Amino acid sequence: MSKAVDPASNKAKTPPTEAKTNSAEDVSKLKADRLKKLAQLKELGINPYPYKFERSHKAAQLHELYKDLEKGSENSDEVVVCGRIMNSRNNWLFTDIHDDSGKIQLFCHKDSLPEDKFNLLKLLDKGDYVGARGTMKRTPAGELSVRIKDIEILSKSLLPLPDSWEGFNDVEARYRHRYVDMITNPEVRETFKKRSLTIRHMRNFLDDNGFFEVETPTLQVEAGGADARPFVTHHNALDIDLYLRIATELHLKRMIIGGMERVYEIGRIFRNEGISTRHNPEFTMLEMYCAYGDYNELMDFTEKMLRYIAEKVLGKAEFEYQGKTISFAKPFRRLRMADGIKEVTGLDVNTLKTIEEARAAAQSLGVPLDKEDSRGHIINAIFEAKVEHTLIEPTFLMDHPVEISPLTKVHRVNQGEVERFELFVYGRELANGYSELSDPQDQRSRLEEQAKKKAAGNEEAMPLDLDFIMAMEYGMPPTMGIGIGIDRLVMLLTDSASIRDVIAFPTMRPVKA
């Protein structure tokens, strides 16, 4: 065996200790069985939790290297593998271990194993980590195996894993004990690998396009840049309340003003809103800003980036989501909000000149209104009620009402509109981008309008950030900027129905004792 797996290294470094049995009554029998084996291992002078192991191959490498090994044949190539025991048959004769590349079968025959190692098998359980050395063999049944000559325990598992056939389906338990979910359901690990790849390739794409990744404050005196209620926390030394950020927008624009022409941040955002299959209180968003571009260029750029990411992560730009085919390969549809409403409802919002007319139109369409307090908010409510869910294929929904977009440049042609788009896929908002407002006087009056609403009790309205306005007064270049919900993108790429399936540890109410 290699140096790292020399049996000597497996001797207990600390004196064997007896398993604690004083609380045995409240331990399940299954755990008690394992604690007994743990104690026996220690009595044999074996450290059940050794320090290091060096393998020669991962499971997938072996399957690739020996794919031509014929049924029933063996060779003398020696390999060293390690992983978690997930299944065994015939009294450990056939034992599957899993590593992060896949599974490999250990063939544990007494003729190949020293007696002490053969006896060690009896002290193993499903869930234990082991390392093993042996030669390659393919069983008559066709299963590539390692005929092991040596085996050692790398970690003793004390708790039983869920049944391998029925699986682990209890949704609450899967979220609360995600590690068990990941051990038992391999597709969960695949989802989080794809999440990682999504972020990696997003970074690569942006970096290759001359962007700098920057970091802006999570703790803020005023939480601005989006319509959302923030979390409040307290800094003791300063003795002030601070808010967790609800967007990175206002600081990233300050960096544009500071002269960094292309910046982005992939960061955690916190919004004190409801929880649903599409909302988690903390989520991850890309925000990206680029000087000298407008929203038309930004739509082209966004399409290219999403296409690139899908191709890198999935190997293709067209995929199934919840039974629908979604294509990032074809050019995305571009639809003006007014046209979308007209298409679905027949209503021409341009004929709505006042808030009263807008309210009447919404009522006649059966769109319930709550606190919408402007013509633009009502038009947006009509859109959300009637049109949004119809946008399955990727669609840039463009040219929103000015009232709902306080950080966006007014449309260069159409009065009452702004140069903004939201990207909808499967009826859900995935991204939100615009020609960034750069006129400090316009910005001041728009934020003053927001501040008035906030003072009137609208908790989602933006605060008046005077430093942000001052920054803009120094001069901000024409800029395009976008926010993309990473979690929702990963949902699409992994065909996940709930955002909790792409967040490893979603927010849960604690269980009371």
Next chain:
RNA sequence: GCGCCUGUAGCUCAGCCGGUAGAGCACUCGGCUUUUAACCGAUUGGUCGUGCGUUCGAGUCGCACCGGGCGCACCA
């Protein structure tokens, strides 16, 4: 926050009109050994989410509470 559904063994689930808690897998033991959910036999395993109530008797009926899922609302 509202509505519907849901919580029984380590896992997956039965449990009818209220009558002493069940199965499969896993575990343990014995048998048998080249399997593909191995097989055969035996054993073991439960504060039925929590509490209160109705009842001679509650997993089952009622109320409250604690979690969770989905939908709505909020929002991205």
